[in-house]
Amino acid sequence: MTQGTASPPRESYREVVARLSAAQKSGRGAPAYSRFVNRPLGRRLAAAAYLAGATPNAVTAASGACSFAGIAVLALSPRGWLVGVVVAALLVLGYALDAADGQLARLRGGGSPSGEWLDHMVDCAKISALHLAVLVSTYRASRAGDLDVLWCLLPLAFTVVASTAFFAQILNEQLRRAHGVESARLAQGSSPLRSLLAAPTDYGLLCLVFLLLGSSVLFTAGYGVLLLGSAGYLALALVKWYREMGALGRRP
Template sequence: MPEPTVIREGVTAAAVVLATTPAARLACADGTLLDRINDQLVLMPVRDVHVVPQGGGLGADLRGVAKIARICTGAVVLLPADLIAHTEALAVLMEHPARGTGALVSSDTTVGPLRPPVRIQHARVVAAGSSFHIVPEANATFRGVLQVGEADLGTLADIADELAELADTGRLGPVTPIEAIDLLLVGLVRSGVPVRAAQIGRLHADRVTAQSAADLAVTRLADVDEAKVRLDTAVKSDDGFFATFFVSSWSPHLVRLAAHLGLTPNAVTGISVGVAVLSAVWFSAGTRDAQIAGAALLLLSFVLDCVDGQLARFTRTFTPLGAWVDGMADRFKEYVVYIGLALGYASGLDAGDGGPDGIWRFAVAAMILQTLRHSLDFSYKGAVADAKLIGAAWARPARSLLESADGGRLAVPHQGVLGLAQRLERESLTRWAKKVIVLPIGERMVLIAVTAALFNAKTTFTALLVWGGFAFLYQLVGRIARSTG
């Protein structure tokens, strides 16, 4: 019989701990490995914990998972009791606010009985293996923790029942209870369920079979500072050049301070907006000193704009609403600064056609150009997201669990413009050059601040139109090449 279920209030996930191997009873400082896992789950957003004990066999274990999946609401997390992992590693998967389907993986490709191979593409698990299922061109390993979103629980239950039948009849070969979660991951991937790849990075998550291995795994945990890893991973790995090298190299200190003060990401966004408005006010004065002060405030506003996203990732409080508010705030801040610059340039001068030297036409043209660029970017991302949904629903038929080999292959590089772009992406210098060319928000803020402080608003708008226009054409050609390649 399963051990008693532990109930916790105020959270939306359930955990199923498979204590189906003798290693679950191995000793550690906190009792047994099973006790250690239960203690870690107390710190996770888990409502109730179901423990599946040893003795039922693989088929019975899988049917138990199916039964739990059919009665649960919210996400269900499956993990083995013989797992020794950083609590932060579990949080990478379980504290993601989307509560969707995902698997804990490592870029370490050392495959073993407790480290089945997987293949990752675009942060998704596209192929998963077991002792029966082969993964050609594997580029990561699965670390035993699988979260299934509420929308996929029905699929999980059906897969678990099918696998139980195949295991009981011997059609999966000599698989054992130790592979239960590995097999479920295989089934989800082959059924077309999108599975997020939650990378553990420098953190550790290893399953063990013997006391010596358990002792070594526990010792290795102390080699990594979990708090520092969490703070480091709050910084985006694919940000722009200026944000990466001139802001994110020190902004984690501000993130730590903001978290200590109890500030929310939306509060930091509000402060950033306020600073940008002050920048626009200084720009509107039109004097050299005011232009310099406005430029400094604009750069501070951008730093805070980086901090709000990093704080959201650090505290794992990012939401779709917060992302929308952040994006809208970016547009508001940029355009209110355009207005301030135009007002400052026009102050004290006679208004001619379109303002002094046509400055308001320059300002409106810059706004229109940036609006077109953002529309191009977001509409393309939306189209890609829709295509992925269609592909998951139509273009990727379910594959039989009795196929021992995964015959899929990595995408073949495209030819022409897209192929050239992909080759350039592999080189560090050209990759950063491509990031600068598209004039992301960090580079735009620097361009505005420097030209406004050293020259005037007309120079600023001219630079924005020239560089922004080139960036628009570059992005347009790239989107067309990716869409037709």
């Protein structure tokens, strides 16, 4: 009587997390929260999804569902401390799942063009929708007498800054890949100091600022500081990126 070949032992959760840690992609250009908090959190969610047999696209869908649920609560609910906690929790979970889908794809042997497209489309939609939800929330607060209606200009400006930064990031990656320099750039890594300097642009930090939603004054102040930091960082980065793209055009 012949015996069947024994199946390989199933990896434990801890082993999957360790394998992901060893294969972590470069942190170059990633701000502090995204690099030191969100990626480790996403790694653990990716390991759980892998052991559950979930696909990267399913994790992307879960990320979008959490993020847009938080955005809906923000736009449709009156401001308050509990609402702020709910919004922040949903956005933080959505962001962690956003980090998990790519890590899950690497565990399963690599991502797909359709998966990358879906991930970027969800990111693009949520970035604009979040600031437009802040606009709705700010307008509602102004109607209640908590703020002057002119503060509605802040989320309008942040929508432009955030969408421009996201488009530039994606375009830069594609142009570098087309000229064969993206892999070498990522291999250089990034210092923790650079991650801290990029903190105002961190989507994860933006998620946390909604914890201040119980006070319109505190929230507007925190949101405004992030807007100023993001706009200043983008202005400097655009100059650098333009010169970098010009150098790519002169490569042999």
